[in-house]
């Protein structure tokens with residue numbers, strides 16, 4: 001294959017995986033002067049990084065069981081506030097003791113935070129209830145820590161942009177399907193274009209796997225056994241921010257014990273279920289009931305609030321013991337491990353980076369980049385902790401919920417240019433995204449702009465966005481239905497996957513409204529041929 005879309009033939013480093021870790025590594029290595037290629041089998045940040053809870057950890061969650069992870073979190077929390085302020089909403093965090101929570105855990109919490117270097121203030125309850133009136137009035141103690149809300153897609157995009165400015169390239173929808181070894185050396189890698197089926201072969205000097213929960217599968221392509229212990233976690237998206245502060249239960253980590261305000265919504269999570277298959281990210285009904293049951297200990301009116309959808313992500317947990325069978329996911333450390341396959345397996349130019357948190361992605365990338373540079377004889381220091389990422393705004397201020405409204409009003413306001421009223425996505429914003437990213441799916445648009453993420457969940461805006469895709473270069477792909485029709489079908493499949501498990505009460509009404517618009521008015525079922533026995537719009541994969 002040749003042409004502008006062909007992969008570069010000669011690169012120093014191939015990075016497998018375009019989540020936060022891979023993007024951070026691309027940036028780090030590019031800044032040290034290496035020419036790198038990153039590939040992802042899906043859209044960038046569509047793996048666990050695009051399906052996580054949204055919390056920039058202070059480390060408070062790990063102080064009892066995993067002090068090393070707690071220390072790493074607070075150090076990187078400080079770094080990310082410096083280099084990526086526009087990706088962070090500085091909500092602050094609370095650790096609260098609800099009735100029945102263990103007194104010894106609560107009593108030890110401030111001391112453990114101090115030991116890990118996490119600022120922790122014991123707050124008067126009156127001030128807590130004044131700030132967060134929806135909280136359970138039975139809460140008997142509350143601590144403030146520097147948790148925050150962290151936007152993953154913007155963060156990944158900013159890392160990639162910095163790398164692109166230094167000659168490194170990131171390509172979505174390119175899957176590593178083969179790794180050819182020449183004894184103790186990776187000789188070449190086969191990369192398939194997921195959309196066209198074309199396969200290319202490249203010969204990088206080093207390959208780094210940053211494939212998260214899929215790292216074991218990538219290693220297996222090189223005939224290496226890497227025991228991962230994928231842990232599925234389900235989260236619920238509510239249609240309102242019942243809290244402006246991240247709220248954690250002050251007890252050992254468990255299900256349904258954190259609520260994170262994220263843009264216009266709030267997300268309750270998570271569960272922890274060991275799965276064999278990292279692609280198993282379906283939210284189960286039992287998990288949803290468990291989450292709501294625990295969540296109402298924090299917010300007693302939770303059952304009366306509307307759940308917009310459920311989604312799940314898979315933790316990239318690495319456990320050297322996992323070969324013996326599924327481990328207790330919450331007992332596996334959230335710290336990360338950089339694996340030099342030369343020392344472990346005798347393959348000199350292969351490295352894996354596994355485990356960790358999104359909060360610690362930069363540190364993970366730094367340590368992996370140090371190893372890569374040592375192998376290639378490059379002696380340049382890491383600069384990613386000090387240099388501010390691109391697109392952080394001239395003021396370098398934290399994101400504020402009113403940012404988009406203020407910008408819209410400054411531009412004259414009104415509804416005419418708004419494509420998505422819930423998330424205030426304007427026509428120029430969407431045009432800019434499409435100009436850069438076509439061909440792309442509406443789910444890619446959702447990740448890139450937040451279109452369709454608000455209370456109507458795309459019922460109105462997706463039709464408009466599909467209209468904007470129509471007729472663009474790259475909108476006609478093969479002989480199938482027009483790209484805009486296919487994009488709508490794919491998006492509705494995806495939405496149905498996230499809403500069918502929570503379709504009751506007012507959300508059921510909302511689902512009927514969307515169904516009426518898409519099936520009744522637009523006749524979306526005429527755009528696809530369902531498989532025998534399949535309800536139109538029922539199958540499909542992608543983020544929930």
Ligand SMILES: Cc1cc2nc3c(=O)[nH]c(=O)nc-3n(C[C@H](O)[C@H](O)[C@H](O)COP(=O)(O)OP(=O)(O)OC[C@H]3O[C@@H](n4cnc5c(N)ncnc54)[C@H](O)[C@@H]3O)c2cc1C
Nearest residue numbers: 017019020021041047048049052053055176212233358359
């Ligand atoms: C439910 C849940 C909640 C979480 N909440 C938090 C939180 O609040 N705060 C926090 O800091 N962390 C949180 N985490 C952890 C955090 O999300 C992950 O540690 C982090 O996102 C992992 O990023 P990554 O880049 O390593 O992996 P990923 O984001 O999964 O990226 C790996 C990429 O590799 C790609 N890939 C796989 N195989 C191939 C192949 N053969 N070829 C090409 N590409 C391939 C995948 O498509 C994927 O995009 C949570 C995790 C889960 C599951």
